Amino acid sequence: MSILKLRGIEKSFDQTPVIHGVDLDVHAGEFVVLVGPSGCGKSTLLRMIAGLDSPTSGDVWISGQRVNEVSAADRGCAMVFQSYALYPHMSVYANMAFGLENIGESKSEIARKVGEAAAILKLEALLERRPTQLSGGQRQRVAIGRAIVRAPKLFLFDEPLSNLDAELRVSMRAELRELHRRLGSTMIYVTHDQVEAMSMADKIVVLRGGRIEQVGTPQMLYTQPANTFVAGFIGSPRMNFIPVSSWPEASTSTAEQAPVWPPGTHTVGVRPEHWERASTQAAWTMTVQSVEYLGGQQLVQGHLPCHTRIEVLWEGAPPIQVGDALSLQVKPGQAHAFDVQGQRLGGVVA
Numbered sequence: 001m002s003i004l005k006l007r008g009i010e011k012s013f014d015q016t017p018v019i020h021g022v023d024l025d026v027h028a029g030e031f032v033v034l035v036g037p038s039g040c041g042k043s044t045l046l047r048m049i050a051g052l053d054s055p056t057s058g059d060v061w062i063s064g065q066r067v068n069e070v071s072a073a074d075r076g077c078a079m080v081f082q083s084y085a086l087y088p089h090m091s092v093y094a095n096m097a098f099g100l101e102n103i104g105e106s107k108s109e110i111a112r113k114v115g116e117a118a119a120i121l122k123l124e125a126l127l128e129r130r131p132t133q134l135s136g137g138q139r140q141r142v143a144i145g146r147a148i149v150r151a152p153k154l155f156l157f158d159e160p161l162s163n164l165d166a167e168l169r170v171s172m173r174a175e176l177r178e179l180h181r182r183l184g185s186t187m188i189y190v191t192h193d194q195v196e197a198m199s200m201a202d203k204i205v206v207l208r209g210g211r212i213e214q215v216g217t218p219q220m221l222y223t224q225p226a227n228t229f230v231a232g233f234i235g236s237p238r239m240n241f242i243p244v245s246s247w248p249e250a251s252t253s254t255a256e257q258a259p260v261w262p263p264g265t266h267t268v269g270v271r272p273e274h275w276e277r278a279s280t281q282a283a284w285t286m287t288v289q290s291v292e293y294l295g296g297q298q299l300v301q302g303h304l305p306c307h308t309r310i311e312v313l314w315e316g317a318p319p320i321q322v323g324d325a326l327s328l329q330v331k332p333g334q335a336h337a338f339d340v341q342g343q344r345l346g347g348v349v350a
Contacts, residue, residue: 003062005026011044017056026186026188032204035233036208042207049188078154080158092126096118096142123145144176227341246306246308267338275328275329284329286310288323302326
């Protein structure tokens, strides 16, 4: 069952279109992540769902009701912002209770709801503190708690972890996933960080220039990217792209046949982890230009004889030095073919 439907959503600011005919379904209980580069329209889309902005055209449906003219307060959404938006003069308890007080909830009911949310978020010992006495992660928990007490139909997160340091972001990602599991709620989360998207989402929506490029599970987007944009955006390090005209006709090291590319193939994509070492007679030779040591991995950057720059990710490989010539081959079935417009034509065996 779809709890959220967007149909033909368009948005313009001062006659400048920024969202171009977006259609999207979000099902009850899903954790959906909107991801894309800065300026792609993901936060604008979230604000239109919340009712903070109105679409220029198109319809927003929540729980079967068209809500274009429904105020933000009456849509059943709770939004968590990047900036926390806490009242500095109020205690943690008062911040979490504020919205309930405004709608006339009884003191006993407010105490019950705040207490339950505080227990879920491990804030019980902090209820009398003020935001200035909290760490960044604790403040973000308070902002999430303020949303939880409202028992919304939709939780909306607008880059909520951007202000946290790297280590805390990792732990907060896990906490948000656990929160989603415990509450069983529908959550829509905006980020520009594809690692956050891949690690948290049930479903990812990739946006570019106000349009949806692809919708799918993290695994689907990684293994079956719709185009070169998605292929390059999803995955870290990013996919390598090589002109098909530069691809060798056949391997000289074995009796293997040359790859049979789909008609119209223009570019071939290979992820860094899908290269492997080959014999000295292999068709590909990469000249190493830099090496990054990542503990159990090495990220090796260099160029092929066709002058295409590529990255290769080795698991536990022996040390590699700048200037080395590495013989490479692509792991079977791990090349992706794209046409001249960058659209995926299907996987091939290289």
